[in-house]
Amino acid sequence: xxxxxxxxxxxxxxIVAAEQLKDALDYQKSVHLKLxxxxxxxxxxxxxxxxxxxxMQSKKDKKxxxxxxxxxxxxxxxxxxxxxxxxxxxxxxxxxxxDKNYLTLEQFENALNMYKNEHHLTNDQFRxxxxxxxxxxxxxxYNFTGCSExxxxxxxxxxxxxxxxxxxxxxxxPKDKIQVSDYKFNWVATQDILGEIELYTGIGGxxxxxxxxxxxxxxxxxxxxxxxxxxAVGEFLNQINGMFLVNMSDNNIELELTPQVTINxxxxxxxxxxxxxxxxxxxxxxxxxxxxxxxxIKV
Amino acid sequence: MSQNSLKVLICDDSILIRKKLKDCLLExxxxxxxxxxxxxxxxxxxxxxxxxxxxxxxxxxxxNGIEAIKEIIEFDKNAKVVIASxxxxxxxxxxxxxxxxxxxxQKPLDENQIKNIILNFKKED
Numbered sequence: 001x002x003x004x005x006x007x008x009x010x011x012x013x014x015i016v017a018a019e020q021l022k023d024a025l026d027y028q029k030s031v032h033l034k035l036x037x038x039x040x041x042x043x044x045x046x047x048x049x050x051x052x053x054x055x056m057q058s059k060k061d062k063k064x065x066x067x068x069x070x071x072x073x074x075x076x077x078x079x080x081x082x083x084x085x086x087x088x089x090x091x092x093x094x095x096x097x098x099d100k101n102y103l104t105l106e107q108f109e110n111a112l113n114m115y116k117n118e119h120h121l122t123n124d125q126f127r128x129x130x131x132x133x134x135x136x137x138x139x140x141x142y143n144f145t146g147c148s149e150x151x152x153x154x155x156x157x158x159x160x161x162x163x164x165x166x167x168x169x170x171x172x173x174p175k176d177k178i179q180v181s182d183y184k185f186n187w188v189a190t191q192d193i194l195g196e197i198e199l200y201t202g203i204g205g206x207x208x209x210x211x212x213x214x215x216x217x218x219x220x221x222x223x224x225x226x227x228x229x230x231x232a233v234g235e236f237l238n239q240i241n242g243m244f245l246v247n248m249s250d251n252n253i254e255l256e257l258t259p260q261v262t263i264n265x266x267x268x269x270x271x272x273x274x275x276x277x278x279x280x281x282x283x284x285x286x287x288x289x290x291x292x293x294x295x296x297i298k299v
Numbered sequence: 300m301s302q303n304s305l306k307v308l309i310c311d312d313s314i315l316i317r318k319k320l321k322d323c324l325l326e327x328x329x330x331x332x333x334x335x336x337x338x339x340x341x342x343x344x345x346x347x348x349x350x351x352x353x354x355x356x357x358x359x360x361x362x363n364g365i366e367a368i369k370e371i372i373e374f375d376k377n378a379k380v381v382i383a384s385x386x387x388x389x390x391x392x393x394x395x396x397x398x399x400x401x402x403x404x405q406k407p408l409d410e411n412q413i414k415n416i417i418l419n420f421k422k423e424d
Contacts, residue, residue, distance in 0.1 A: 167407075218315055231315035238313070238358070239406060242385025246405070249388035257386055259312055259360045 003089030005171045006115065008282045015111050016102055024096035028089070031096045035064045038082040039074065040109045041091055041130075043123040047106035049073045088130045119173050119280065129173060134161050141176055147273040152197060153290060156244055157277060160288060163240055164279065168216045173280040180276045183289055184267040186210075187225065189234040191241050192294060195255035197248065202268070202289035203237050212283025234260035266299035305417070306331040308350040310341035310367065311383070312359040316406075320354060320383075323413050338367030345371050345378070352420055355400075357384040357391055365394045372399035381416055383408055 007025065010016045016024070036054075039045035045053075045068065053067050060067065065083075068074040074082075085091070094112075097103040103111070116126050128136040138158045144150040161174060188204035205213065207225045214232035215222045222229050238260055245255045274291035307329050309320050314336075321332045333348055335341035339362040341355060353371065357364035364382060371378045382395040385406040395403050401420075404412055 218319075227314050228318070231313045235313050235315055239385045242387070242406065245386040245388050249390065254388055254390045257358045259358055 003093055003171065005173060005280070005282050006090040007093060009115055010097075010111055013111070013114065015107065016097060020097070020100070020102040024093055024100055024102060027100060028092040028096040031092050031099060033091060033095050035068070035079075035082060036105055037091060037095045037098060037108065038085050039068070040105060041094065041112060042078075042082060042085070042127070044078050044082065045073050047104070047109045050105055090130065120176055121173075134158065134165070137161060137174060141174055142277070144177070144275070147292070149197065149199070149273070149292065152199075153275065155247070156199075156201075156290060157288075159244055159247065160240055160277075163236075163243070167236065167239070168213060169281060171282060175278040175280060178276045178278070180274050180289075181271050182267055182269045183271065183274075183276060183287070183295075185263070185265070185287075187230075187262070187264055188266075188268070188289075189230065189237050189260050189262045190268075190289075191234075191237050191260045192258040193241055193244070193255050194258065196253050197255060198292070200271075200274075200289075200291040200294045201237060201241060203233055203286060204289060205286045206284060209281065209284025209286050212281060213286050216281075216283075230262045234262055263297060263299060266297060268295035268297055271295045305329040305352065305421075306333070306348065306350045308333045308335060308341060308344055308348065308353045310335040310338065310353065310359070310364065311356040312336050313356075316356070320408065320413070323410055324417070327414055327417055329417070338362030338364055341367045342370045342374075346374055349375070351379065351424075352401075352417075353378065353380040354383050355380050357382060357386060357395070365391070365398055368395065368398040368400055379420060 007021055036050040056067050065079045094108045125140050142154050142157045144153045185204040186206045187210050188202050190202040193199040211222050211225055211229050214229035217236045218232040241257055248255050271291040272293035277288040279286050307324050309317050311317050317334050324332050333344055335344050337359045355364040368380045379401040381402045382400045383404050387405040
């Protein structure tokens with residue numbers, strides 16, 4: 001789900017150079033995934049544990065998995081999990097970087113931990129992200145409690161995540177929801193859902209991220225934030241909300257939409273039961289907003 | 300009427316949707332593609348230009364697509380208006396059909412959908 005994102009992360013943190021990343025991406029197609037990289041990725045073993053097993057392998061003619069179990073680093077169950085791990089792109093990339101000596105296994109481990117820490121991801125959430133399991137991601141991150149429309153919010157964000165994958169990019173990291181009463185923005189597109197269920201929805205972000213998001217949705221190359229990029233982000237919001245209305249209509253709840261509005265620089269205040277869902281893409285962070293009430297808009 | 304002489308009006312408040320749809324229609328051989336960014340402008344342009352086919356969004360400022368289609372049909376009962384909306388709810392579908400819509404398609408539109416609409420329109424004409 002997130003090879004490109006992990007690749008950009010390694011590049012941004014100057015863990016690898018652009019040439020090395022390119023070389024590894026070319027090489028990863030023919031790479032053979034080894035248990036060490038899988039075990040570090042799963043958080044079952046550290047790079048130091050792996051080294052110990054490798055040292056032991058020079059003394060005993062046994063397979064890595066067998067020795068790791070003997071030495072107490074793995075169980076049969078964990079080994080089976082590793083052997084059945086999907087061959088995610090970022091793992092192939094990690095293995096390619098290690099094989100090419102651009103990274104040590106320890107540096108790969110540190111990079112993974114840095115990524116998880118920066119995005120506040122547990123090992124379980126990280127695994128879900130790699131597997132791209134939308135239901136698991138939504139259950140882990142978007143279990144709303146204490147709001148009057150918790151189930152509606154959950155189904156809205158489930159729809160959102162599926163359509164990000166469908167229309168924007170499969171390489172992204174959805175972050176934990178943040179409850180907000182105000183939201184400051186550089187740029188935002190908003191739309192109201194009216195009727196039996198009333199919701200205020202929005203998509204916000206900084207210019208670079210908005211341009212990237214719009215380009216992906218419109219399948220165009222944009223370089224400036226102009227009426228086309230703004231229309232693209234607004235249309236994405238409109239399509240999500242439109243599909244939400246169709247789903248509600250299937251449950252005999254008929255709702256209406258207002259035309260989308262786009263606003264530069266300002267803040268939304270007096271939001272009620274409102275959440276911001278930040279999603280990190282390779283081109284930057286995009287925020288998705290949902291609120292029970294229409295806010296005051298200060299520009 | 301040959302496909303080369305097909306005059307189409309697109310009514311959508313999104314400049315992106317108008318551009319994408321226009322590029323597609325021109326590629327399919329439509330001779331003239333007119334644009335309106337709200338329902339009122341669509342009614343005005345329709346009365347003046349009498350296009351062969353109209354693509355109409357529903358949710359738009361000033362005048363929505365359902366109101367616009369009613370006025371267009373009142374002016375020309377043979378008008379062919381395709382509703383192209385992201386919110387294909389049962390209410391919208393019923394309202395569109397009651398207003399006299401020729402067809403209802405859910406956005407996002409793909410090229411094949413548009414091609415089929417044009418081909419079907421040509422067959423019927």
